[in-house]
Amino acid sequence: MKKIAFITGATSGFGKAAAHRFAKEGWSLVLSGRRIERLLNLKEELSVPVHIMQLDVRDADAVKQAVAALPDEFSAVTALLNNAGLALAPQGAAQVDLSDWHTMIDTNVTGLVNVTHALLPTLIKTGSGASIINVGSIAGQWPYPGSHVYGASKAFVKQFSYNLRCDLQGTGVRVTDLSPGIAETEFTLVRTKGDQSASDNLYQGTTPLSAEDIAEQMFYIASLPDHININRVEVMPTRQAWSPFAIDRD
Ligand SMILES: NC(=O)c1ccc[n+]([C@@H]2O[C@H](COP(=O)([O-])OP(=O)(O)OC[C@H]3O[C@@H](n4cnc5c(N)ncnc54)[C@H](OP(=O)(O)O)[C@@H]3O)[C@@H](O)[C@H]2O)c1
Numbered sequence: 001m002k003k004i005a006f007i008t009g010a011t012s013g014f015g016k017a018a019a020h021r022f023a024k025e026g027w028s029l030v031l032s033g034r035r036i037e038r039l040l041n042l043k044e045e046l047s048v049p050v051h052i053m054q055l056d057v058r059d060a061d062a063v064k065q066a067v068a069a070l071p072d073e074f075s076a077v078t079a080l081l082n083n084a085g086l087a088l089a090p091q092g093a094a095q096v097d098l099s100d101w102h103t104m105i106d107t108n109v110t111g112l113v114n115v116t117h118a119l120l121p122t123l124i125k126t127g128s129g130a131s132i133i134n135v136g137s138i139a140g141q142w143p144y145p146g147s148h149v150y151g152a153s154k155a156f157v158k159q160f161s162y163n164l165r166c167d168l169q170g171t172g173v174r175v176t177d178l179s180p181g182i183a184e185t186e187f188t189l190v191r192t193k194g195d196q197s198a199s200d201n202l203y204q205g206t207t208p209l210s211a212e213d214i215a216e217q218m219f220y221i222a223s224l225p226d227h228i229n230i231n232r233v234e235v236m237p238t239r240q241a242w243s244p245f246a247i248d249r250d
Pocket residue numbers: 008009010011012013014015032033034035055056057058083084085086087107111135136137138179180181182183184185186187188190
């Protein structure tokens with residue numbers, strides 16, 4: 001049976017790598033993001049059927065309309081990769097612009113909910129073998145300075161994933177919270193609002209995860225036998241671990 005992956009945030013990083021990984025196995029693809037030029041280029045690179053949609057996941061009406069307008073050959077979605085997301089404002093909570101907090105909530109929480117809600121009927125119709133892979137983060141589990149709303153938004157992703165599992169019990173639809181650690185993508189460039197040297201410095205001298213590493217996890221999760229649900233995957237590079245608690249002293 002033809003398999004279709006619906007990937008949000010396919011213009012960069014994990015989403016783009018996932019498009020290549022799923023295409024390699026012959027899956028048809030629905031690819032979305034705001035940067036249409038990148039989607040057009042990506043479609044050119046892939047040799048499987050691809051439907052692109054310029055979409056801001058924060059816009060619930062636009063998401064609903066785009067899903068309703070899916071061409072027939074792309075409408076029976078097998079896997080939803082809820083990947084679009086971002087971190088902003090790496091400085092401490094007291095120095096953050098409120099608008100950056102709102103943007104993270106609107107994208108990582110509201111956007112993910114918008115897409116999930118629009119695609120649930122389709123995924124339930126697909127039934128056994130369908131998957132929702134929500135991209136969380138280690139920041140949703142472990143606190144660190146400067147994570148404030150970003151980490152909290154990813155904690156939402158984790159709990160929403162677990163709760164969805166309860167409500168989808170009996171439908172055959174699987175739900176996974178895939179939570180990566182440090183990975184080299186455009187993530188830090190976005191977080192620092194275009195500071196290439198800050199991004200380069202973060203990844204310098206270590207071995208972060210690559211976008212392809214995460215795409216591999218996504219493909220593995222989506223192609224497991226129908227009766228297996230991976231609830232949560234937390235994946236870090238070997239060279240990343242936890243730090244000691246911070247103690248404030250006189
Ligand atoms: N890299 C890491 O270290 C890391 C670690 C843990 C979790 N994550 C999570 O992994 C996911 C992918 O991030 P990445 O590392 O691949 O970063 P990235 O290279 O910056 O890619 C982010 C993607 O999200 C899309 N996006 C952002 N805002 C959007 C919006 N409002 N509407 C639609 N699409 C939007 C972007 O597309 P457009 O700009 O074209 O819209 C882009 O394709 C995110 O959810 C991120 O929080 C990343």
